[in-house]
Amino acid sequence: MESLHTNGISLPRLGLGTFRMQGETCRAAVESALALGYRHIDTAEMYGNEEAIGAAIAASGIARSELHVTTKVWHENLAPAAIRTAFDASLKKLRLDHVDLYLVHWPSRQMNLPAIFETLMKLKEKGRTRAIGVANFTTALLKTVVEEIRAPIACDQVEYHVMLDQSKLLTYLRAHAIPLVAYCPLAQGRVAADPTLIAIARKHNATAAQVALKWLLDQDGIAAIPKASRAESQQANLGALKVRLDDADRKAIAALPKDRRCVSPGFAPAWD
Template sequence: MDNLKTQGISMPKLGLGTFRMQGDACRAAVESALSIGYRHIDTAEMYANEEPIGAALAAARLPRGELHVTTKVWHENLAPDAIRRAFDASLKKLRLDHVDLYLVHWPSRSANWGAVFETLMKLKEEGRARAIGVANFTTALLKIAVEDIKAPIACNQIEYHAMLDQSKVLAYLTARSIPLVAYCPQDALPPIRCWRRSAPGTTRPLHRLR
């Protein structure tokens, strides 16, 4: 499987999204994916499935260096102390001593972005998050992160398919060599319905990078 290099990490271009996967079914799906060659697993604290994913990763007994694990901090936990608590909880549930990529899951109007990215960059400096990034960021928010704060953004994970025009975001990312990670890449429904209804871990399991 091809890998893409960004901000010091090398991640497979195809990954298993686990949104709406739960419990034993989630564990079984991740174990099955790993058995057929998947090495990129995408989760989030909001998905409430990091524990079964951690169990699946442990059961697979693959060398840690072969795995790429992404998780995310929810928008309600963007204060510095809350980020650290959420991150520590995610590591414990995943049974890992580090994640490969840690993302801000959704923007928050009340976030102090300087403090948010300072905290994330410290996690990166500590080696507990090999890279940091964002999800669902507009070009305006990307400019704050990349140009004002100069955070080492490894990717922006957004809804991306033929029925949703993301050309402005894509152009901004491309100009700065920041990968776009797509969720719902094959969807033909309005964006909010896609996020609420579809399950990247079931009907649309793949995240595609470009």
């Protein structure tokens, strides 16, 4: 598995997203993914599945050094003391002595960015997280974190897929050598029914989802974390790595509408 190297960590470019996976279903899914060769597992405090993921990791017998585990602090817990409490709880549930990447899950309108990143940096300095980063941060918010606070951001995790334009954000991230980790890379399943993607998939003896995933992974500085609870889906996502898109495919995908945002809760920032 190819990896992105960012702020001292190696981030496998294809990981497993676990949002809305719970309990035994989540544990079985993570065990399956690890058995298939996945080494990048993404979770969050808010998902309520860190215990199940911790159990799956413990049962796998895979060396900790071979795994990349990301978790996140919820936007209601961004005061320094609340971050520390949330982090301790996440680590205990995951049964780990450190995570590889700890993210601010969503920005908050009341947040004190310097205080947040001072707290995250202390966790990093103590070796409790190997790297820190953000999720759902706009270009304007990133500028504050990167240029004013000068925090060593390892990624921005945002929604990104063939139906959503993120060119402005990508321009900024690439200028600062910060990877984008794409969640909802299959537009919550919508890519499977798209006629353009289906036609490209037929040409390559692939699926529309594999085409959409490979389109992302062909781009510099992009990792993707599709959610997949079944082993068949996890294997199919790995199969996307073998698809070879050509210029005609990319041109057809570029012509698709790019205004389909799947995730935009009421507390979301004003998107770029």
